[in-house]
Structure formats: C-alpha cells, structure tokens
Amino acid sequence: MRWGVLLAGLLGIFIVEGTVFQVFQAQAHLGQWFVLPRFVLVILIFISLYLGRRRAFILGLVFGLFFDIQYCDVIGVYAFTMALVPYLSALTYQYFQLNVLLIIMTVFLGVWVHETAVFFLFDLFGLTGYTYHWLDYLPTAAFNTAFAVLIYRPLDQWLEQMADSRQDEADL
Numbered sequence: 001m002r003w004g005v006l007l008a009g010l011l012g013i014f015i016v017e018g019t020v021f022q023v024f025q026a027q028a029h030l031g032q033w034f035v036l037p038r039f040v041l042v043i044l045i046f047i048s049l050y051l052g053r054r055r056a057f058i059l060g061l062v063f064g065l066f067f068d069i070q071y072c073d074v075i076g077v078y079a080f081t082m083a084l085v086p087y088l089s090a091l092t093y094q095y096f097q098l099n100v101l102l103i104i105m106t107v108f109l110g111v112w113v114h115e116t117a118v119f120f121l122f123d124l125f126g127l128t129g130y131t132y133h134w135l136d137y138l139p140t141a142a143f144n145t146a147f148a149v150l151i152y153r154p155l156d157q158w159l160e161q162m163a164d165s166r167q168d169e170a171d172l
Helices: 002-019 021-029 040-050 051-071 079-090 098-124 133-171
Strands: none
Touching: 002 040, 002 051, 002 133, 040 051, 040 079, 040 098, 040 133, 051 079, 079 098, 098 133
16 A cells, blocks of 8 residues: 555656646756756655665666656666666665765765766767756755755655565565
8 A cells, every 4th residue: 555655656746847846947947057856766765765776776767767758859868867876875875874964965966966877878879969067967956955855754754664564574
C-alpha cells in the first residue's frame, strides 16, 4: 500500500513539475539565471538513502524515461542521469551516518551533478547552443535543496516507517 502511495505521489509531482512550476521557470528565465524544478529527483535521492539504491535506480530509470518521452529529443539522457545520481548518492552513505546536514548536501550535489551530466550528454549529441558554466546550475540546485529542506521531516518519518516495515518483513 505504501509503495502505491509513493508511486502515485511521484507521478503527481512529475505532473506538477511539468505544469504548475513551468510558470516559475519562465519568469526566472527572463533574468540572468534559471531555475528548474527537479522534485522527483530530490525524492529519488531520499528514497535511495532510506530504502536502498537499487529501488531508487529502477524508479529513476522509469521516471527518467517519462522525462525523456515528454521533454527531450534524445531518449535515455534523463533515464541515465536520474537513475545514476540516486544510485551514487546511496553509495556515499555506506561510509557516513545519515543526518540532516549530509542529506541536504547530498541533494544539492546530486541536483548539480544531474544538471551538469544532462548538459554534457546533450553536448555530446550536439544539442546545446552555449558553453558550460558551472555556476549556471547553482540556482537550480539551491531551489531544489530548499524544497528538500521543506519536505525533510515528513518524508524522513514516512520513509523511516517504510524502511522499518521492510526490515520486519525480512525477519519473517
């Protein structure tokens, strides 16, 4: 039941990212910087840290394909990056204790690495018309980190309950 709610929530956030938050993107794009909502990626990073990197990898692959089909000319760019970033984020926590500061830093770096990897993959296919500047993606990373701070407590508690119930099922 909880996985159904989680998948429905991710699908709802995917739809909201592509509809409601595009208004903010258009307004921010008029200036020197732009902000892209990557809320699905943020939640996938949380899932990878609490529920395991393999599940987050599969979910990232599926939702990345949704992004590719909906928004891209090249199939596989978002599928690759949205599966890879949560997987690598979970690998880093094998050596550290899970706390709020490290989770927020992981979300910030994960979003920035995702945006950078997407740029270089599009550049590989010749689909970019500008040069890479690492500062261009900091507003997007900061915006999504602020979202992670807002949802940290409820998502932390809910994913902890899911992880505990998964552990109880494994003991049977």
